[in-house]
Amino acid sequence: MESIQSHTYEVHLEELAEAALKQHIAKSDYSKVFVLVDENTKKHCLPIFLKKLGLEVDAVFEIKSGEEHKNISTCSMVWEFLSNNGGDRKSLLINLGGGVLTDLGGFVASTFKRGIGFINIPTTLLSMVDASIGGKTGVDLGVLKNQIGVINQPEMVLVFPEFLKTLAERQIVSGYAEMLKHGLIKDEEYWKALISMDSYTDAACIQKSIAIKNDVVLQDPTEQGLRKILNFGHTLGHAIESYCLENPDKPTLLHGEAIAIGMILEGYLSHELKGLSRLSLQEIKTSFLAHFKPMTFTPEDIATIVELLKYDKKNSHGDINFVLLQAIGKAVTDVTVPEHLFAKAFAYYEE
């Protein structure tokens, strides 16, 4: 399957990924090769990966999986590990895991001795189609997501769809939400294809989603304009995700589950403010609810979530900016939303 050329690196899939990695390690003069895993990827992916790589790595470090460990304390443990194992400026860190692990590992590598090389090997559908492109690295600050980080590119990204076989269905569906987003913001045909498919993990669709995200990022590397469209569903989605993470009475949502709700809500705002048709809005809601269990929100929940929007790092000067849809496949950025519409959007989601 064809590789995708991003900013300074390539994304390789399937058998090409294996060949590219071997070649890269052979030609690079790394002093040490370290691998970062969590308890899941250590068990399910590391043995397969080491067999593929066919060479010894210097040391493997395990962190705990889960958004609640995506913080500076975990970074400190990884920095200590690298330092204690003789990591130097010519060392390589291979991040083998989902988006939490690749975001954190990318940040640790980008800041260890002012930056060492890293390779991301996303092992979840979400991280394959989302975190694999864009150079965003970072960790959370308390309840606030991705507040600490840098933009920095990996040496390469390797996608092995076979890792998806070890994933729980819920994790897969979470990634599918981001794929649907790629259709909604940029490609109606792809959206139609996705909502009528039986499989969530088709390799050609994974490649298509990576290609869409890559096109957007390459056209706007510093997130000044077009790239904002990738945030569709994420402004409210992130706030809902943070709120549920912090609140013991609420279920902890996976990222895709939160942005699925966000996309329905922001779909409603799109209908109200940007002319998205009632039919398309209904199709968006129906499609997501076919895969994602509905949630309920009290008026207090909604008030707190709206409050959290103000901390979203994409906002400045106190304004809350949204990406909305004019139509399926056509996104528009920098829309200011009147506050009274939020309650109506939640009402539409729950009706």
Added chain:
Amino acid sequence: MESIQSHTYEVHLEELAEAALKQHIAKSDYSKVFVLVDENTKKHCLPIFLKKLGLEVDAVFEIKSGEEHKNISTCSMVWEFLSNNGGDRKSLLINLGGGVLTDLGGFVASTFKRGIGFINIPTTLLSMVDASIGGKTGVDLGVLKNQIGVINQPEMVLVFPEFLKTLAERQIVSGYAEMLKHGLIKDEEYWKALISMDSYTDAACIQKSIAIKNDVVLQDPTEQGLRKILNFGHTLGHAIESYCLENPDKPTLLHGEAIAIGMILEGYLSHELKGLSRLSLQEIKTSFLAHFKPMTFTPEDIATIVELLKYDKKNSHGDINFVLLQAIGKAVTDVTVPEHLFAKAFAYYEE
């Protein structure tokens, strides 16, 4: 006094610094302006600075001064402060302090919401002539200096020599060590001028030192070659500094005090390996010992310091690389030093 053009920003001195800052704030669309100080700069520099600026800042945060606070915990406090005070991507952080504060503040700004703007206002002689150029930001990891950080440039650097009036003599002399280094690695005439001067804080000398460092950095922004000469005295100096910081029986050295010892030791290595004349070596030792109190090292001290060299972030693949002098004003990089010479260098320093 003429400004110095660095990579992406300018260093302004004295009255031009004041004008440049006012103009920059007026033309930039910052959502918030924050100032980072320590207990010393809050007392001695902040009132002067706010008067110069002639406008309100949004909030001031105080951290504790000293290398022992240059760590990730302090960063977390500053990140929290920015977040709790509504800092967003368009916010500005002004770092008002010595090298510890500007290194840490630069790192915090470079990683807050994946990077906000920052302005450095060095308040010590050392930070004026050293930390003001080069884009190095970061903090220590335990006893190991500057292990965590990124390369990132400030929006501008402002040098107000009047802040030096509030500094203790010992702090001033520490900065003078870096100025002497600039002479040693690049400009014999400047070296001669410095060692025959009565004042440590001559504004023209500060400007000259900044200009020398800037020339070197601009020729080698990614530290692949020439820039390494700035590490003269620092390989052993850093190890000595770390060792003393960690060891309760040893005095805590200021950076300049440690590298002054490092420059005598590495001067000796230069004489042994790179042909630095006996006369020049003697001049280096005499000049430093005229300003810096001699220390004594036991054989155990020396063994531990040599062990620490292996963690220096400039080293890779286990080799320890030194910058040495062929003559005063002429440095050579990437010299491997046989281990038996270290004890002899310490013996020369103490004799």
